[in-house]
Amino acid sequence: xxxxxxxxxxxxxxxxxxxxxxxxxxxxxxxxxxxxxxxxxxxxxxxxxxxxxxxxxxxxxxxxxxxxxxxxxxxxxxxxxxxxxxxxxxxxxxxxxxxxxxxxxxxxxxxxxxxxxxxxxxxxxxxxxxxxxxxxxxxxxxxxxxxxxxxxxxxxxxxxxxxxxxxxxxxxxxxxxxxxxxxxxxxxxxxxxxxxxxxxxxxxxxxxxxxxxxxxxxxxxxxxxxxxxxxxxxxxxxxxxxxxxxxxxxxxxxxxxxxxxxxxxxxxxxxxxxxxxxxxxxxxxxxxxxxxxxxxxxxxxxxxxxxxxxxxxxxxxxxxxxxxxxxxxxxxxxxxxxxxxxxxxxxxxxxxxxxxxxxxxxxxxxxxxxxxxxxxxxxxxxxxxxxxxxxxxxxxxxxxxxxxxxxxxxxxxxxxxxxxxxxxxxxxxxxxxxxxxxxxxxxxxxxxxxxxxxxxxxxxxxxxxxxxxxxxxxxxxxxxxxxxxxxxxxxxxxxxxxxxxxxxxxxxxxxxxxxxxxxxxx
Amino acid sequence: xxxxxxxxxxxxxxxxxxxxxxxxxxxxxxxxxxxxxxxxxxxxxxxxxxxxxxxxxxxxxxxxxxxxxxxxx
Numbered sequence: 001x002x003x004x005x006x007x008x009x010x011x012x013x014x015x016x017x018x019x020x021x022x023x024x025x026x027x028x029x030x031x032x033x034x035x036x037x038x039x040x041x042x043x044x045x046x047x048x049x050x051x052x053x054x055x056x057x058x059x060x061x062x063x064x065x066x067x068x069x070x071x072x073x074x075x076x077x078x079x080x081x082x083x084x085x086x087x088x089x090x091x092x093x094x095x096x097x098x099x100x101x102x103x104x105x106x107x108x109x110x111x112x113x114x115x116x117x118x119x120x121x122x123x124x125x126x127x128x129x130x131x132x133x134x135x136x137x138x139x140x141x142x143x144x145x146x147x148x149x150x151x152x153x154x155x156x157x158x159x160x161x162x163x164x165x166x167x168x169x170x171x172x173x174x175x176x177x178x179x180x181x182x183x184x185x186x187x188x189x190x191x192x193x194x195x196x197x198x199x200x201x202x203x204x205x206x207x208x209x210x211x212x213x214x215x216x217x218x219x220x221x222x223x224x225x226x227x228x229x230x231x232x233x234x235x236x237x238x239x240x241x242x243x244x245x246x247x248x249x250x251x252x253x254x255x256x257x258x259x260x261x262x263x264x265x266x267x268x269x270x271x272x273x274x275x276x277x278x279x280x281x282x283x284x285x286x287x288x289x290x291x292x293x294x295x296x297x298x299x300x301x302x303x304x305x306x307x308x309x310x311x312x313x314x315x316x317x318x319x320x321x322x323x324x325x326x327x328x329x330x331x332x333x334x335x336x337x338x339x340x341x342x343x344x345x346x347x348x349x350x351x352x353x354x355x356x357x358x359x360x361x362x363x364x365x366x367x368x369x370x371x372x373x374x375x376x377x378x379x380x381x382x383x384x385x386x387x388x389x390x391x392x393x394x395x396x397x398x399x400x401x402x403x404x405x406x407x408x409x410x411x412x413x414x415x416x417x418x419x420x421x422x423x424x425x426x427x428x429x430x431x432x433x434x435x436x437x438x439x440x441x442x443x444x445x446x447x448x449x450x451x452x453x454x455x456x457x458x459x460x461x462x463x464x465x466x467x468x469x470x471x472x473x474x475x476x477x478x479x480x481x482x483x484x485x486x487x488x489x490x491x492x493x494x495x496x497x498x499x500x501x502x503x504x505x506x507x508x509x510x511x512x513x514x515x516x517x518x519x520x521x522x
Numbered sequence: 523x524x525x526x527x528x529x530x531x532x533x534x535x536x537x538x539x540x541x542x543x544x545x546x547x548x549x550x551x552x553x554x555x556x557x558x559x560x561x562x563x564x565x566x567x568x569x570x571x572x573x574x575x576x577x578x579x580x581x582x583x584x585x586x587x588x589x590x591x592x593x594x595x
Contacts, residue, residue, distance in 0.1 A: 086537035087578060096533050096578040112534070112552075141535055213541070213568050215575040 058271075061188050061242055064133045064358065065165060068189065068244065068272060070422055073317050074368070074398040074484075075361045078134040078167075079125050079326040081118035082111065083149045087141035088173050089209040089225065092287040093248060093278055096141075112140065115152040117339060119160060123349050124342045125326055126161055129333070130357035132326075134189075136167035144174040147181070154185040161349055165189065169246070173209060173225055175232030183239050190236055191244040191274075192229055196254055197264045199223040204253050207287070230268060237269030244272040244315065249304055250288070251278070251296050259307055266312035273308060274315040277301050277514045298451060298512040302423060316424045317411075368398040372420070372485035379417060379493060386496065386506065387416050391426065391449040391473075392484050393457040400479050400487050404460035405432030410449055413484070415492045420485045427515045437463055446471045450512040453495070456487055472509065524558035525571055526586035531579050538583065541572035556586075563592045 054062070066073035087096070113121065122135050135157060137143045143150045154166050168182070169191040182190060196202040202222025209221040216224060236243050245265045247258050254261075262273050278295035280288040287293075296304070305314055326334045391410035393402035408430055414421045426448040429441045442464060449455060455473055458480040465475045474495075479487030499506045527538070527547075534552040544567075546560035556573065563585075564571045577583040585591075 085533075085535040086576075087535065088537070088576075090578055096535060141537070145537065210537075210576050213572060213575070214570065 058242070061165070062271075064362075065167070065189060066134065067167075067191075067274075067315065067318065068242065070315070070317050071365060071369075074394075074396055075131060075365050076134070076358075077129050077132040077326075078136060079122065079132055080136045080138045081113055081121060081153065082140045083113050083115055083118045083153050084137055084139055084143045084146040085112050085141045086145040087171075088145040088211065089142070089171050089221075090207050091171075092205055092207065092293070093250075093280060093289075095285040095289075097285065111339065113339075115149055115156060118153050119156045120347075121337055121339075121342055122157060122164065123161060124345050124347045125337055126164060126354065127347055127349060128336070128345075129326070130354045131361050132164075133358070134165045134167050135161075136169060136189075136191075138169040138191075142171050142174070143168040144170045144178050147174070147178055151181055151185065154187065158185060163351060163354060167191070169193070170232075171225070172229035172232045173211060174228075176228060176235055179232065179235040179239060179241075182236070182241065187241065189242050189244065191246055192233060193246045193248070194226075194229050194233075194261055194265060195248050195250070196222065196257060197226050197230070197261055198257060199226060201254050201257050202226060205250065230264070233265060233268045233270060242271045243269070244274055245270045245312065246274045246276060246318070248278050249275050249296050249301060251294060251300060253293075255296070255300070255304055258304055259311075262308040262311040270312045272315045273312040274318045275301070275305050275308065276318055295514055298424070298426065298514055301514065305423075316422060319409075319425070364397060368483045368485070371483040372489075375486040375489040376418065379489065384417065384496070386499075387414060388453040388492065388495075389414055389423070389451050389509070390476075390488055390491070391452040391455040392488070393455065394484060398484055399481055400456045400484055401458050401481050403432070404455070404457040404464055404475070405437060406430070407457070410452075410455065411484070412449070412452065413488050415488055417492075417496070420488050426512065429515075431464060437461055439463060439467075442467045444515070446473065447513045448515055449473060451509045452512075453509060454491060456484070456491065472507070524561040524586045524589045524592070525556055525563065525573055525583055526558070527554050527556055527573075527577075528582045528584065529553050529555075531582040533579060535578060537576040537578065538573035541576045543567040543572065547573060556583075558586060558589050561592070562594075565592055565594050 062068045062072075064072050064076045066076045066078050126132050137150050137153060150168065157164060157166065166185060166187045167189040168187055170193070172192040172194065175192065195205050199219045199222035202225060203219045206222055206225060208215050208217050209225055211224055233243060233245075245261070247254070247261055249255060249258060258275060265273060278288065278293070280286055280293055280295055282289045282292075305316060308314060326337055390413050392400055392413060393404055393407040393410055394400060395402045407428065409425050409427045411425050412423050414423050428445045428448045431437055431441050431445060446467065450471070450473075452473055454476050455468060456476045456479060458477065460475050460477055468475045476491055479491065498504050532553045534549070534554065536549065536554065538554055539547045539549065542556075543564060544560045544562055546557045547554055548557070549555075571583070574583045
């Protein structure tokens with residue numbers, strides 16, 4: 001795929017119209033499934049395909065990357081290092097004093113690292129957390145606005161930790177200039193944040209960009225940005241580098257438009273599309289926060305994601321993590337790895353130990369798949385079309401293994417008689433604080449999972465149990481420590497049986513709220 | 523003849539430092555500073571001051587009124 005660049009002139013080229021572009025993508029799955037159905041067809045919800053759905057080379061890159069594979073995210077961990085502080089654009093959802101508020105905990109400035117400090121941290125974490133498979137450079141600014149720091153970090157890691165996959169995230173403005181360098185370091189995953197392909201939408205999101213020694217504003221800025229993003233995406237696809245497109249869903253600005261973004265990025269070979277909710281609170285000090293632009297409700301988000309199915313595969317399990325996050329998605333162990341603590345650790349990079357551990361993790365993951373298939377096969381009775389959502393409290397490993405009170409997030413699954421589909425997660429404030437339940441957290445927790453019929457946990461106290469029942473959400477602790485899909489399907493079969501017998505009546509649930517703002521932790 | 527960076531507002535993002543054609547910007551303790559004797563306000567190099575254009579925080583890279591404006595020789 002060739003894009004001619006003119007020497008000397010502005011090195012961004014106009015888009016060719018979509019008709020006439022045919023992008024050759026090796027092994028792109030025809031229909032992706034994030035769940036399994038017993039019968040025909042699969043819900044096209046994302047990235048948890050198996051090896052039979054894609055070419056072996058792509059499966060190798062994806063199978064233990066927690067962001068690119070929904071299945072992998074239960075078992076494998078990633079970390080980010082904050083080596084890239086500069087950014088070359090301004091987005092209305094970002095306040096640079098507090099990092100990009102797209103991330104989980106705005107209001108906390110991350111500790112910037114030099115490349116040397118970053119590498120030391122990666123080696124320490126990789127030894128402590130052997131299931132950590134991916135290192136990403138995502139910020140705190142833009143990974144390609146400070147390219148020297150980014151590539152220096154990659155260079156050192158390639159030498160010292162060759163089994164770790166390298167990943168980077170960018171707004172795409174500088175991307176076309178660095179595709180060669182990215183390929184040189186065997187970075188096989190790149191994320192581009194693309195919120196629009198139409199400059200009229202873009203000027204509501206981006207006040208300015210800094211490009212070619214000049215600040216551009218408004219529609220002109222947005223046009224340059226989208227042209228460069230599309231060009232960068234095409235160049236990456238031509239190199240066989242897997243791309244994930246992150247889009248921030250801003251209700252009233254780009255909600256319907258994201259459907260076109262989905263089709264446009266798919267046509268250019270994007271592997272995944274991750275549609276995330278806007279996070280905006282006035283205290284973040286962002287333009288959207290201060291002007292009252294709200295984020296989407298859970299149903300609005302799901303509607304846009306569902307509408308995009310059939311195009312680029314969707315990722316639904318993004319945690320919108322910080323640029324210095326460490327651990328399994330949903331947990332953050334970064335305070336175990338501050339610079340001072342790392343100085344005191346005796347760190348040796350043990351490749352063999354990591355491989356052995358990851359083999360065990362693979363075995364767990366196969367076991368989870370097998371349990372799920374077994375549970376599906378055991379389903380009997382007609383599919384009456386009933387669909388419910390359930391919330392699951394888990395610490396990882398694909399099992400129902402978290403106490404209600406210790407959960408900082410719930411994973412949400414959609415169930416029918418013949419399928420389970422992961423559709424997202426909901427963050428909540430910690431209920432259990434210092435050994436006692438904080439009852440004032442309960443209403444917000446109920447709000448966050450209000451669209452669910454049940455919540456599956458390992459254990460739950462009497463008071464929250466009653467509150468949940470009163471709100472119409474069944475607390476379920478009979479399946480503690482079992483694999484999630486198996487537990488959910490077994491519960492659902494039992495639920496349908498109770499409905500059939502007339503013991504309970506089945507009622508539709510309302511919408512749920514997506515949590516904004518900083519967390520209150522214990 | 524100089525711009526200055528308001529230290530209390532500087533986020534230390536370093537976007538300005540590589541853009542200066544006169545290498546007048548340096549970092550100290552996480553915050554960035556401009557050497558006034560080196561700053562030419564980008565006159566003769568670019569149409570707009572690069573550090574100002576790159577800086578993400580409004581009113582943080584501003585004309586330093588303690589110095590006379592730069593005059594090209």
